Amino acid sequence: MTKRARVIYNPTSGRGALTGDLVEILATYEQAGYETSAYATVPAPDSTEAEARRAAKDGFDLIVAAGGDGTINEVVNGIAGLRRRPMMAIIPAGTTNDYARALGIPRDDPVGAAKVILKNKTLKMDIGRAGKKYFINIAAGGLLTELTYDVPSQTKSLFGYLAYIVKGAELLPRIKPIEMDIKFDGGEYRGNASMFFLALTNSVGGFEQIVPDASLDDGKFTMIIVKTANVVEIMQLMTKVLNGGRHVDDPRIIYRKTSTVTAKPISNRMMINLDGEYGGDAPMKFENLARHIRTVANLDEIPSLTAEEMSAELQEAEEKFLAGVEQITEDEVKAADHPEPTDATVNK
Numbered sequence: 001m002t003k004r005a006r007v008i009y010n011p012t013s014g015r016g017a018l019t020g021d022l023v024e025i026l027a028t029y030e031q032a033g034y035e036t037s038a039y040a041t042v043p044a045p046d047s048t049e050a051e052a053r054r055a056a057k058d059g060f061d062l063i064v065a066a067g068g069d070g071t072i073n074e075v076v077n078g079i080a081g082l083r084r085r086p087m088m089a090i091i092p093a094g095t096t097n098d099y100a101r102a103l104g105i106p107r108d109d110p111v112g113a114a115k116v117i118l119k120n121k122t123l124k125m126d127i128g129r130a131g132k133k134y135f136i137n138i139a140a141g142g143l144l145t146e147l148t149y150d151v152p153s154q155t156k157s158l159f160g161y162l163a164y165i166v167k168g169a170e171l172l173p174r175i176k177p178i179e180m181d182i183k184f185d186g187g188e189y190r191g192n193a194s195m196f197f198l199a200l201t202n203s204v205g206g207f208e209q210i211v212p213d214a215s216l217d218d219g220k221f222t223m224i225i226v227k228t229a230n231v232v233e234i235m236q237l238m239t240k241v242l243n244g245g246r247h248v249d250d251p252r253i254i255y256r257k258t259s260t261v262t263a264k265p266i267s268n269r270m271m272i273n274l275d276g277e278y279g280g281d282a283p284m285k286f287e288n289l290a291r292h293i294r295t296v297a298n299l300d301e302i303p304s305l306t307a308e309e310m311s312a313e314l315q316e317a318e319e320k321f322l323a324g325v326e327q328i329t330e331d332e333v334k335a336a337d338h339p340e341p342t343d344a345t346v347n348k
């Protein structure tokens, strides 16, 4: 029987970049042996997720998530809970495209990204589960992450968070730590922390040194708990990160590989951020679903940096970071001062 592919694309991602390439994208999957059809996403909440689930249940062999990281996250949420999960491919068209970057997929060439299917290489990717939701790149909690819900999407990446904190720190001197209890494989941290995050890929906010040794299919999260809430210290940690990931040994953070995590606030409320969006309140349990979804990957291009590339990467990251700080306006910082999440922000 002929294999079938469903291209689920967001016609608004990347200023509509995908629509013009659609004919060529469909032809590429036909060339790879798939009878191919397309579905344009709509803004209704959960509709992308519903279409991915429907297509999977209908027996489609391949689901192509074409859009920003938000669209990819929604497609994963549609299929991750099913027993029979189709293969997935990614065509990036967003602003950060962290996931595509981690998979070595071209980020500024939708047709080139589709053509990766012709190489016939796949990777079984780890997926994170947080309560009833799934995430593909990062889960985070703590006051620093809460600052981001009302800010523009380019500041939602981890890089954005950090730029935001620094900018925010000029205006909001009171970034308070939360007392939290974090249980992980073989250990527990109970105490004050400004933020924790669990990374599945090594591409967080377009910067690969934050979690230098994350692997896509080892069944483990890279967990970082930032204990300090002191902005000067966070800046120092940032500098260490920018100098090649030496923060791993810093006493102000805990850095572990773990397959499960339970995060609980002791006193305050703790909102959880999943792939850059509000994902519910802690207490929350996080599980790494090892090698859960077979994904088309550009295995030859999966980033593994030489010293020279790393140095260029660091420079680019630093520029991006500084530009991020400059772009954020005072109003944005004020608007995001401890926001209450609403349906509008949740589904943004």
Ligand SMILES: Nc1ncnc2c1ncn2[C@@H]1O[C@H](COP(=O)(O)OP(=O)(O)OP(=O)(O)O)[C@@H](O)[C@H]1O
Pocket (backbone or CB within 6 Å): 010, 011, 012, 013, 014, 015, 040, 041, 042, 043, 044, 045, 066, 067, 068, 069, 070, 071, 072, 093, 094, 095, 096, 097, 153, 154, 347, 348
């Ligand atoms: N047809 C549509 N018109 C308007 N918005 C849409 C449409 N389809 C999906 N959306 C919305 O687009 C958002 C997902 O955007 P996505 O992540 O794909 O792209 P992006 O925002 O350009 O990328 P990035 O998150 O990297 O900036 C969802 O909030 C979804 O509701």
